[in-house]
Amino acid sequence: MVNVVNEFPHDSQAFTEGLLYAGNDTLFESTGDYGKSSVRKVALRTGKVEELKKMDDSLFGEGLTLLGKRCLGTFNHEMNDGWGLATDGRVLFGSDGSSTLYQLDPQTFKAVSKQVVYYKGQQVYNLNELEYINGEIWANIYQSDCIARISPKDGFLGWILLQNLRKELVEAGNRGIDVLNGIAWDGEQNRIFVTGKLWPKLYEVKVSPIKEPIEEWVIEQLCLR
Secondary structure (H helix, E strand, O other), X not given: OEEEEEEEEOOOOOOEEEEEEOOOOEEEEEEOOOOOOEEEEEEOOOOOEXXXXXOOOOOOOOOEEEEOOEEEEOOOOOOOOXXXXXXXXXXXXXXXXXXXXXXXXXXXXXXXXXXXXXXXOEXXXXXXXXXXXXXXXXXXXXXXXXXXXXXXXXXXEEEEEOHHHHHHHHHOOOOOOOOEEEEEEEOOOOEEEEEEOXXXXXXXXXXXXXXXXXXXXXXXXXXXX
16 A cells, blocks of 8 residues: 655656655656756755756666765666666666666676566566665566565565556646656655656655555556556
């Protein structure tokens, strides 16, 4: 079950690719699209962009994470195409839009292990933006309103369904919004933030177990298309 705790302003021109919480109600966000890609420092409560580093027009920004004092972005190497990036403080986790979750050495950026993510025997493709939360990897599934919870050790754990967020935005007249993408975790206050590409809002959400299991056809329709 997902409950919205708070809503904050978000730049509706930001094609969000990566999102992270940096403390003191500050977010770092990477945006994509050729000619518009950037890394920005954002005030959580106002959505104001306090600092912005524009990328070269030839680059398409993707995910990012914070390891120590280093802000790292995805890149092309052993992954087919860098989409998402997260860290547990020791290793990096990367995605490339496939069903593979990579563990990367933060010094050499070499893949030290690869894990194909399955849900009941079916590969979970389109792993996108990543966040490390309490021993789990949370992954946006591209072109869906779903977040997959993945154990770096044991594989798939479950789903978080957020279709109501986009539905409410569209019903409020926000016709130009794109997909859900962007997860940030405040480990000190146990806060989870989510947003999407071109969304005018960023949400603080609380996730709790549901009482009744979700029917399989719902998962297949929403998350495994």
